[in-house]
Amino acid sequence: MCDNDHRRWNHLKKILERSSPFCHPDFEPGTGILEFLQNSCKLLVVGAGGLGCELLKDLAMMGFGDVHVIDMDTIDLSNLNRQFLFRRKDVNSSKAEVAAKFINERVPTCRVTPHHCKIQDKSEDFYRNFHFVVCGLDSVVARRWINGMLISLLSYDDNQQLDNSTVIPLIDGGTEGFKGNVRVIIPGITPCIDCTLDLFPPQVTYPLCTIASTPRLPEHCIEYVKLIQWPKENPFDSNIDTDDPVHISWIYEKSLERADEFGINGVNYRLVQGVIKNIIPAVASTNAVIAAACVTEAFKVATSCCPLLNNYAVFNNADGIYTYTYEAERKSDCITCSPRKAKYLDIDDTNMRLEKIIEILCEHQQYQMKNPALTIELDGKRKTLYMPNVPSIELKTRPNLKMTLEQLGIADGCKLLVADITNPRAFEIILKIKNNCVSME
Amino acid sequence: MAVPSPKSPEQSERSRKYDRQLRLWGDQGQQDLETAHVCLINATALGTEILKSLVLPGIGAFTIIDNEVITEEDIGSNFFLTADRIGEKRGSIASQLLCELNPDTRGHFIDECLLKLLDLNPGLFNTFNIVVTTSLHEKEIIDLSHKLWTYNIPLLVCQSYGFFGSMRLQLAEHTMIKTHPDNQNPDLRLDCPFQKLKAHFDTYDLEALDLTNHLHVPYLIILYKHLEKWRNDIGDVNVLPETYKQKQVIRENIKNSIRKHENGTLHHEENFEEAIRSVNFAYNRTSLSENIQLILKDEKLMNLTSNSQPFWIMARALKDFVDNEGCGRLPVRGTLPDMTADTFKYISLQQLYHEQAAKDAEAVYNRVQQLLQNVNLPDDTITEQDIKIFCKHASELCVIRGTRIADEYERKGNADNEISQSLEDPDSLIEHYIILRGIERFYSEYYTYPGEIDEQVEPDIPKLKLCISKLLSEWGCMSSTKEDYIHEYCRYGKSELHSVSSFIGGCVSHEIIKIITRQYKPVNNSFVFNAINCSTESFTL
Ligand SMILES: [Zn+2]
Numbered sequence A: 001m002c003d004n005d006h007r008r009w010n011h012l013k014k015i016l017e018r019s020s021p022f023c024h025p026d027f028e029p030g031t032g033i034l035e036f037l038q039n040s041c042k043l044l045v046v047g048a049g050g051l052g053c054e055l056l057k058d059l060a061m062m063g064f065g066d067v068h069v070i071d072m073d074t075i076d077l078s079n080l081n082r083q084f085l086f087r088r089k090d091v092n093s094s095k096a097e098v099a100a101k102f103i104n105e106r107v108p109t110c111r112v113t114p115h116h117c118k119i120q121d122k123s124e125d126f127y128r129n130f131h132f133v134v135c136g137l138d139s140v141v142a143r144r145w146i147n148g149m150l151i152s153l154l155s156y157d158d159n160q161q162l163d164n165s166t167v168i169p170l171i172d173g174g175t176e177g178f179k180g181n182v183r184v185i186i187p188g189i190t191p192c193i194d195c196t197l198d199l200f201p202p203q204v205t206y207p208l209c210t211i212a213s214t215p216r217l218p219e220h221c222i223e224y225v226k227l228i229q230w231p232k233e234n235p236f237d238s239n240i241d242t243d244d245p246v247h248i249s250w251i252y253e254k255s256l257e258r259a260d261e262f263g264i265n266g267v268n269y270r271l272v273q274g275v276i277k278n279i280i281p282a283v284a285s286t287n288a289v290i291a292a293a294c295v296t297e298a299f300k301v302a303t304s305c306c307p308l309l310n311n312y313a314v315f316n317n318a319d320g321i322y323t324y325t326y327e328a329e330r331k332s333d334c335i336t337c338s339p340r341k342a343k344y345l346d347i348d349d350t351n352m353r354l355e356k357i358i359e360i361l362c363e364h365q366q367y368q369m370k371n372p373a374l375t376i377e378l379d380g381k382r383k384t385l386y387m388p389n390v391p392s393i394e395l396k397t398r399p400n401l402k403m404t405l406e407q408l409g410i411a412d413g414c415k416l417l418v419a420d421i422t423n424p425r426a427f428e429i430i431l432k433i434k435n436n437c438v439s440m441e
Numbered sequence B: 001m002a003v004p005s006p007k008s009p010e011q012s013e014r015s016r017k018y019d020r021q022l023r024l025w026g027d028q029g030q031q032d033l034e035t036a037h038v039c040l041i042n043a044t045a046l047g048t049e050i051l052k053s054l055v056l057p058g059i060g061a062f063t064i065i066d067n068e069v070i071t072e073e074d075i076g077s078n079f080f081l082t083a084d085r086i087g088e089k090r091g092s093i094a095s096q097l098l099c100e101l102n103p104d105t106r107g108h109f110i111d112e113c114l115l116k117l118l119d120l121n122p123g124l125f126n127t128f129n130i131v132v133t134t135s136l137h138e139k140e141i142i143d144l145s146h147k148l149w150t151y152n153i154p155l156l157v158c159q160s161y162g163f164f165g166s167m168r169l170q171l172a173e174h175t176m177i178k179t180h181p182d183n184q185n186p187d188l189r190l191d192c193p194f195q196k197l198k199a200h201f202d203t204y205d206l207e208a209l210d211l212t213n214h215l216h217v218p219y220l221i222i223l224y225k226h227l228e229k230w231r232n233d234i235g236d237v238n239v240l241p242e243t244y245k246q247k248q249v250i251r252e253n254i255k256n257s258i259r260k261h262e263n264g265t266l267h268h269e270e271n272f273e274e275a276i277r278s279v280n281f282a283y284n285r286t287s288l289s290e291n292i293q294l295i296l297k298d299e300k301l302m303n304l305t306s307n308s309q310p311f312w313i314m315a316r317a318l319k320d321f322v323d324n325e326g327c328g329r330l331p332v333r334g335t336l337p338d339m340t341a342d343t344f345k346y347i348s349l350q351q352l353y354h355e356q357a358a359k360d361a362e363a364v365y366n367r368v369q370q371l372l373q374n375v376n377l378p379d380d381t382i383t384e385q386d387i388k389i390f391c392k393h394a395s396e397l398c399v400i401r402g403t404r405i406a407d408e409y410e411r412k413g414n415a416d417n418e419i420s421q422s423l424e425d426p427d428s429l430i431e432h433y434i435i436l437r438g439i440e441r442f443y444s445e446y447y448t449y450p451g452e453i454d455e456q457v458e459p460d461i462p463k464l465k466l467c468i469s470k471l472l473s474e475w476g477c478m479s480s481t482k483e484d485y486i487h488e489y490c491r492y493g494k495s496e497l498h499s500v501s502s503f504i505g506g507c508v509s510h511e512i513i514k515i516i517t518r519q520y521k522p523v524n525n526s527f528v529f530n531a532i533n534c535s536t537e538s539f540t541l
Helices: A003-008 A010-017 A032-040 A050-061 A095-106 A124-128 A140-152 A193-199 A208-213 A218-233 A245-262 A269-277 A284-303 A354-363 A391-402 B013-017 B019-034 B045-055 B072-077 B090-099 B114-120 B122-127 B138-151 B195-202 B219-234 B244-256 B270-282 B290-296 B310-323 B343-374 B384-392 B405-410 B417-424 B430-446 B454-474 B483-492 B498-517
Strands: A042-046 A066-070 A111-115 A132-136 A170-176 A179-185 A312-316 A322-326 A343-349 A373-378 A381-386 A415-419 A427-435 B037-041 B061-065 B106-110 B130-134 B155-161 B164-170 B174-176 B398-400 B526-530 B535-539
Touching (some): A010 A032, A010 B072, A010 B483, A050 A066, A050 A170, A140 A170, A170 A284, A343 A354, B138 B155, B219 B343, B290 B310, B343 B384, B430 B535, B498 B526
Parallel strands (some): A066 A111, A343 A427, B037 B061, B037 B130, B130 B155
Antiparallel strands (some): A415 A427
């Protein structure tokens, strides 16, 4: 380190080179810790959006020297009110690449490596590389996938003892308007994302009959145009492109017509966009707060200078400023982090159709899947029941959806192999069928 | 096919860029922000982080007052300074780099010492909407606090120190209309239906409806009918169900009125289920909250003059409305929650509330016009639209009257209750507020910070301790602070951690936005952040 660099870090050095009554027991003050942050510690930031930009800045300023960032998105004009590493001229460029370039120029002690791709495009070997991961995503599915990936990297010895060298901590932040949360996850040791799935609020949906025949709210009119009128009239020979202003304008006008017809007030362009794109309000200040809390925890993970957040904090500054921290609990039957426990699904009887099973997996509090593929083992042979992601197989397996379990030869105790975008690994669920008499005969 | 013209407001670049925040504070809030001018004293890491989250959402202008030059240490904590500018003016470079974030914001810089400015050009501070400071010394805080108090300009004094930070807000008076309460009860008026609503309720005969219509009656009507029935049963036409037992009787009655299939099982009537769930809050008596009663009693609205703010003129008109045509109640809010119903039944009901709200607002408007005339203000001082918004949010109005920060520094021998009481609580963060005050005192005495150089950490511990106990005894407090914490603060030696500053910076920015837009309630009036366990606390000093 040159002299300038040395003085640059005077703020951090006081924390890292002096002891204190509040240190973690493992903490040994000295110059080695800053060396580690600058030269050896390697970490991954998932998402280069509102939280991601803040995370990269905070990490670089807290002495981290080797940071990777992954994001598949490109920059949109509506990002500029908070994603401060981007400018007007950067619209349509890769978020990860522009963010990395900005940090590398502004903070020469930090090298950010961008990955402009989906998280699913990277292998286990990529994720295994990092000391820890910081997540700043707006998607529950992606968050669950990263969580599943880090848990799948854990290895246990013959006595089922966790090999600590395979543990990659995950620090996760999320925001919505003036609310946010931060959590520290030590995979295999503290609760994971899937242990606490009930913390995510359910999505607002409107009953189809209301939308179709008794609309009362402007949202009902917009949903009608989206779900019924668009497929029927197919105005542009394509699916809705939520980024195409011509499409949004069409929906806006048709929603307005429908609202007028029913005497409903309140349809405006902003609301139409909000409903169609499922927009979550966002401000710079909340992102700053939540990212800062994440990076403070990252700094503690890397340096042991202080005890970690244990293990969940919520923040809200709509009325005054409010924070609340608590210890979320691990679920002994978590579908992701308790691998040695068999998972079960209770089913009423074998007259149930396969599509109902899929619906249950999507709505089940514990599973909350998005679009699962199902395989089953029958007489030692694998049989694909339904595979939604490969069009040719989807077509071939679609008739199975309307068949009952009995018709498919599925009985109590059968092992269902389930793969879904919420998890990088497929896993087994054992069906427990109450009324099994039909197939017993 | 008609495509909206690109000039329509929804399509403008500005509304696209700010879309995600316009959904929170609306076009009016954005306009307030875009015409505001904020002053930052000291472009520390905390200072630039505060400005960052104001420039991004589009604040009109900022002015940085700072007479320091950039050091190597600054580069290690402040993202808006760069190594190639070491030795140059800190405020100037920070202002340049912050302006890059948003071409809509104008940035200014004054290279001058604060005390000198207060002495030579105090009127400057009257040109800002709000002043925010970081890393000030005791004397600067006291002088600035006095000056801004007389100008009635809000002041925020902020600090980031090791793993801790604080913010203290000084506001002489702050009035808010849209406070965006989290769980607000709907304004239904079942206990006192206005004439047209009562007439509308009377057009319904639930038992005579065919099944389809029965399935689509809004729960409000079901509740009203069952209130009438229950009152009839007990022979008192004015009573409201208040106890659990009374409400349970009505719930049972509603349940029994659900239509049955021929085989005796119940139809699935969503609207009746909604009615049962709403019994608990929907029969609340329409009345004024304590908070609103206090506002309507405020002396500010009793003695209006041509200098009175619009808020107080409108509040006076509101009071007169409540005392006269309102019969003790606020104007009807005019919004109806969604409920299972067919379109026609719901919309007609919604319309009635909407019309009554407009009628009430007009009555308030007429009173405002009269009041404006009485104090010789032009008619258009307050518009009809202003009144509509005021009436719609009448139940959530809020007034905060703060205290002067300088009083805290100059108070002698007068035990502060909040401080003494909070010190009794071992988990309270107020201790850190006191230690941070002790550190300011330390600087006033020694012109250095405790533990600023390595060799001084140990010897500074007893010195800081002494400063703090002197402070506490000046306030007449018997308590003391924990030795461990004093050691911890000496370890920090005035180090500023970027992630701690960024956290407090985000909090402070939003408080500034709340004050500028007069939406959402700000912290009243002090706030401490502890990054060791990620906790915060607010208290009123
Ligand atoms: Zn788990």
